[in-house]
Amino acid sequence: MSTHTATNMKAPQAPIGAAPTPFKVVARVAATIWSNGKARIGIIILGAFILIAIFAPLIAPYGAAENGFPRSTDASPEHWLGTTAAGEDVLSQLLWGSQISIFVGLVAGLLSTVIAVLVGLSWGYVRGFGADVINFIVNLFLVIPGLPLMIVIAAYLSGGGIGMIIVVVVITGWAWGARVLRSQTQSLRSRDFVTAAVFSGERPFRIVFREILPNMTSLIVGNFFGAATAAILAEAGLEYLGLGDTTIVSWGTMLFWAQNSNALLTGQWALLFAPGLCIALLATSLTLINFGVDGISNPRLREGAKK
Amino acid sequence: MTTLLEVLDLSVDYGYGADATHAVRNVSFSLEHGEFVGLVGESGSGKSTLGFALTGLSKPPAHIVGGRIQFGSSDIASLGDADLREQRHGGIAMVLQSGMNALNPVRSIRNHFFDIFKAHGHVSRERWSSRAEELVSKVELPTQVLDRFPGELSGGMRQRVSIALALSLEPKLMVFDEPTTALDVLVQHAVMNTIIELQQKEQFTAILISHDLGIVLESAQRVMVMHEGEIVEDGSAHDILNSPKDDYTRMLLSHYADPRADVVELPGFEDRSVRTAAGKPRAAGATHPPTVSSRSRRTDQKAMVVTNVSKVYPPPRRGESPVTAVDDVSFTLEPGEALALVGASGSGKSTIAKLITAVEKPTSGSIRFGDMDVAGLRRSRFRQLHSDVQMVFQDPYAALNPLHTVEYTLTRPVVNFTGLHGQDARRRVLDLLDTVGLSPVEEFAAKLPHQLSGGQRQRVVIARALASNPQMIIADEPVSMLDVSLRAGVLALLEDLREQWGVSLLYITHDLLSARVVTDNIMVLNQGRVVESGNTADVLRNPQDEYTVRLLDAIPNPGRDVA
Numbered sequence: 001m002s003t004h005t006a007t008n009m010k011a012p013q014a015p016i017g018a019a020p021t022p023f024k025v026v027a028r029v030a031a032t033i034w035s036n037g038k039a040r041i042g043i044i045i046l047g048a049f050i051l052i053a054i055f056a057p058l059i060a061p062y063g064a065a066e067n068g069f070p071r072s073t074d075a076s077p078e079h080w081l082g083t084t085a086a087g088e089d090v091l092s093q094l095l096w097g098s099q100i101s102i103f104v105g106l107v108a109g110l111l112s113t114v115i116a117v118l119v120g121l122s123w124g125y126v127r128g129f130g131a132d133v134i135n136f137i138v139n140l141f142l143v144i145p146g147l148p149l150m151i152v153i154a155a156y157l158s159g160g161g162i163g164m165i166i167v168v169v170v171i172t173g174w175a176w177g178a179r180v181l182r183s184q185t186q187s188l189r190s191r192d193f194v195t196a197a198v199f200s201g202e203r204p205f206r207i208v209f210r211e212i213l214p215n216m217t218s219l220i221v222g223n224f225f226g227a228a229t230a231a232i233l234a235e236a237g238l239e240y241l242g243l244g245d246t247t248i249v250s251w252g253t254m255l256f257w258a259q260n261s262n263a264l265l266t267g268q269w270a271l272l273f274a275p276g277l278c279i280a281l282l283a284t285s286l287t288l289i290n291f292g293v294d295g296i297s298n299p300r301l302r303e304g305a306k307k
Numbered sequence: 308m309t310t311l312l313e314v315l316d317l318s319v320d321y322g323y324g325a326d327a328t329h330a331v332r333n334v335s336f337s338l339e340h341g342e343f344v345g346l347v348g349e350s351g352s353g354k355s356t357l358g359f360a361l362t363g364l365s366k367p368p369a370h371i372v373g374g375r376i377q378f379g380s381s382d383i384a385s386l387g388d389a390d391l392r393e394q395r396h397g398g399i400a401m402v403l404q405s406g407m408n409a410l411n412p413v414r415s416i417r418n419h420f421f422d423i424f425k426a427h428g429h430v431s432r433e434r435w436s437s438r439a440e441e442l443v444s445k446v447e448l449p450t451q452v453l454d455r456f457p458g459e460l461s462g463g464m465r466q467r468v469s470i471a472l473a474l475s476l477e478p479k480l481m482v483f484d485e486p487t488t489a490l491d492v493l494v495q496h497a498v499m500n501t502i503i504e505l506q507q508k509e510q511f512t513a514i515l516i517s518h519d520l521g522i523v524l525e526s527a528q529r530v531m532v533m534h535e536g537e538i539v540e541d542g543s544a545h546d547i548l549n550s551p552k553d554d555y556t557r558m559l560l561s562h563y564a565d566p567r568a569d570v571v572e573l574p575g576f577e578d579r580s581v582r583t584a585a586g587k588p589r590a591a592g593a594t595h596p597p598t599v600s601s602r603s604r605r606t607d608q609k610a611m612v613v614t615n616v617s618k619v620y621p622p623p624r625r626g627e628s629p630v631t632a633v634d635d636v637s638f639t640l641e642p643g644e645a646l647a648l649v650g651a652s653g654s655g656k657s658t659i660a661k662l663i664t665a666v667e668k669p670t671s672g673s674i675r676f677g678d679m680d681v682a683g684l685r686r687s688r689f690r691q692l693h694s695d696v697q698m699v700f701q702d703p704y705a706a707l708n709p710l711h712t713v714e715y716t717l718t719r720p721v722v723n724f725t726g727l728h729g730q731d732a733r734r735r736v737l738d739l740l741d742t743v744g745l746s747p748v749e750e751f752a753a754k755l756p757h758q759l760s761g762g763q764r765q766r767v768v769i770a771r772a773l774a775s776n777p778q779m780i781i782a783d784e785p786v787s788m789l790d791v792s793l794r795a796g797v798l799a800l801l802e803d804l805r806e807q808w809g810v811s812l813l814y815i816t817h818d819l820l821s822a823r824v825v826t827d828n829i830m831v832l833n834q835g836r837v838v839e840s841g842n843t844a845d846v847l848r849n850p851q852d853e854y855t856v857r858l859l860d861a862i863p864n865p866g867r868d869v870a
Contacts, residue, residue: 193708195700196698196768196771197708199693200775201724
């Protein structure tokens with residue numbers, strides 16, 4: 001007995017800290033992303049866009065659809081970026097348009113991530129016939145070229161506005177994420193703690209979503225930012241092709257109308273350049289944030305970031 | 308003899324400032340030419356950190372904060388990368404624990420040698436092949452391995468290749484960092500013998516870093532014992548074994564014994580036969596007897612009956628023959644009995660564990676637990692089996708979900724199997740923690756796995772296995788990942804559970820000493836077949852099968868060689 005207590009005492013008693021609360025976990029994750037220089041730039045750009053979108057009604061000098069101005073004018077003190085062929089203020093459209101791009105990006109990114117998580121995790125966990133069926137469906141979505149599929153679906157659902165765009169982007173965007181999450185699930189499912197959960201009498205649903213899912217948070221967050229980037233680009237692309245509701249004001253429809261009115265021929269480069277740059281900047285900011293997300297799950301990248 | 312290496316007042320830290328961990332503290336020693344020195348310590352003692360510092364391989368966040376490493380005319384602690392590279396030829400080489408995984412899978416072994424020759428240019432191009440052949444034969448490998456790829460070689464062969472690669476630069480000093488820990492027992496023994504012979508033939512100076520005092524005492528002439536970053540004892544192997552001066556060394560030594568001896572005693576354990584004769588339990592008990600409420604449910608105790616079970620896996624590659632993992636095995640595990648299943652890796656012992664927990668289905672034969680047919684059990688009825696048969700995993704670091712608190716981990720089986728909820732479930736969880744000796748229970752319940760030591764984690768794993776109030780526990784190498792000083796505590800816990808809870812135990816291991824201490828009966832498995840079985844003490848004292856003898860011989864026994 002005496003030796004037994006002795007061995008007990010030999011065990012290094014690490015100072016007992018309270019279990020981290022969810023708030024602390026979020027704060028730590030945020031701090032990790034922030035500590036990466038690239039991610040910091042991304043967060044600042046994204047934050048600026050979100051602020052612009054929220055406060056567009058206050059910042060924008062005119063309404064988005066106000067078209068009583070002289071048509072196709074160049075930049076002037078009244079209209080910093082000029083006016084469109086329909087007589088709208090380009091700067092105001094740019095500011096208002098950020099709302100649509102960010103909304104579509106976040107919502108479509110979120111939805112396709114949710115589908116990717118649901119499909120990817122159950123696909124990775126089940127074996128046998130069920131997995132083959134899912135495999136077939138996912139492969140179907142992967143082999144069909146994305147843009148033509150998008151165009152076909154969008155043309156079919158024509159005139160649906162933002163909601164339709166989101167549906168199209170989600171349908172064409174979830175498959176890659178599902179595939180990546182499935183691979184990670186397959187590698188996690190053979191871990192001892194998953195087997196141990198089976199021995200604890202856990203049902204498969206709980207094993208997948210309480211034991212496995214929390215261990216791939218960074219992958220899911222990364223997938224979300226990737227999907228949001230793709231959604232923003234797809235939304236702009238579809239609207240540029242005139243497949244969305246062309247009466248709303250977004251960066252995509254701005255490009256569409258600028259192209260329609262031959263803005264380049266008339267020398268109004270701002271009409272194409274300004275929304276294009278905004279789309280690129282927003283997509284870049286999300287990609288930059290993803291560099292920081294990598295550091296959450298891979299401390300080695302974090303170490304490198306500090307040096 | 309002349310001094311080869313002199314370490315003066317060396318300190319290595321992880322991290323900086325107030326958060327820094329002092330892994331190596333003011334260590335000084337010197338090595339003579341041709342010495343074979345062992346460096347022993349438990350995990351976290353700083354032995355590997357010291358090894359990496361000596362070879363100039365310290366990686367951030369580890370960094371040398373003070374002291375000198377005088378090797379020849381240079382101080383390794385202050386050398387730049389380019390000079391270090393220069394110095395590797397005829398300097399210091401290192402063999403890592405995972406050295407066998409350090410080989411590039413898409414390059415043949417021959418190319419690995421050529422890469423080194425090319426980088427250092429110390430062998431003329433026309434002698435490359437002959438030199439490579441010479442090197443592999445030094446580590447007792449046939450020259451044909453040069454044309455193989457790493458994936459085609461076994462773990463032991465790959466580790467030999469990495470030793471040969473380390474030798475290719477004609478080092479004056481070789482640092483072996485746990486060179487055999489990741490290998491199977493029998494292979495371990497063979498590789499260790501090669502290292503010892505090689506050192507005697509080639510006359511290089513060697514440092515053997517290991518957690519296993521047995522291996523070190525058996526092979527090294529001089530032993531340094533490291534504890535919490537300091538060298539607490541430095542003396543000849545003979546002196547360390549016979550007259551250890553430090554308490555820590557004595558504690559380590561007390562955990563070694565020969566399983567073949569008539570009377571085997573470990574700290575906390577009296578010999579089984581002596582104990583049974585006197586009719587007394589192991590000790591005053593590391594656990595509490597079960598509460599009445601939790602045991603009243605059990606009236607019938609069931610036996611696990613395995614009859615003529617075989618398991619054949621499909622061939623790994625097309626054209627190869629199927630793999631027979633378990634071949635016609637029969638045994639019965641009576642309630643309250645402890646049975647050891649021993650064998651080297653690949654002997655089928657873990658497959659048997661999978662079969663009796665219904666994780667895998669046998670190819671033929673029957674497995675019955677009471678009146679339940681385990682062999683044909685459907686997935687939906689797993690819960691029924693697992694309420695009686697539970698498992699303790701080998702690796703306590705992998706068996707706990709890093710993101711769940713101890714309380715969550717333990718609450719789940721309690722809720723699933725006993726139907727308790729809310730405060731009742733919590734009370735039961737705290738009871739379980741108390742049972743496995745983790746107190747204060749409230750504090751441990753709130754911890755996450757990374758805040759616990761290896762031994763504490765393994766206790767949590769055992770507590771989880773107990774949550775369903777099982778009749779049978781399968782322990783798959785429960786102590787092999789733990790430090791020697793923690794092993795006895797976990798073994799004592801298992802023993803107490805069996806004695807006081809009446810749980811039967813299937814103890815799977817390659818460690819015959821622990822099998823001797825905690826089990827009544829033993830089954831020795833070789834390539835899926837039972838080669839020997841019977842009373843544990845009898846079998847180990849008078850082994851009949853040649854395979855059992857080999858297993859026994861592979862155990863490092865400090866007393867045997869030094870004496």
